Amino acid sequence: MAGQRVKESRMIPVFISPDERLVTVFGGGVVALRKCLHFKGFRIKVVSESFLPQLRDLADECIEIILNEENCGGYMDGAFLIIAATGSKKLNRKILEKARDRGILTNSSHGGGDLLIPSVLRREGFAVAVSSEGRVPVFSPYVISKINQALDPAYDGMLRLLSRVRPKIMDGIGSQPKSAERMTTQL
Known part of the structure; x- marks a missing residue:
């Protein structure tokens, strides 16, 4: 097998430095807020027809517009990551498609993105991340709670x-x- 690449279908865990990277989130509800909180420290732009008040405080930019399949691609310039967190599976699929056409990493509240957002336990100087790799999202926070209980202060x-x-x-x-x-x- 020397010289041959073995294709691994599992996702790879990484930690990424914000370094002024832009995360653009489509959607303004609870799911969008949760995803924005995960990327706190990055530059965050939220595009939606309405926003939770916390999103306005958290995001660097909020663009209020009625999103559709035709106009969603116009808000992707400069993004490192696109997160599709609208309530519409169809619109989220179109957002992913347009982002991938531009070579931008994607995440979607309805699955099918390039990356998954893990549950994270942060301590004073280290972090532990857990993902079920999209199989059962509720499992990851459960495992994190067990790890938190087991980790000696x-x-x-x-x-x-x-x-x-x-x-x-x-x-x-x-x-x-x-x-x-x-x-x-x-x-």
């Missing part, structure tokens, strides 16, 4: 300590595999 202090000693360990050892092994023994 001392892990926050452990991470603070390791963050302070890591530069010294890396300077003294040099190679990444050896420094990682040394850090692991410190745990």
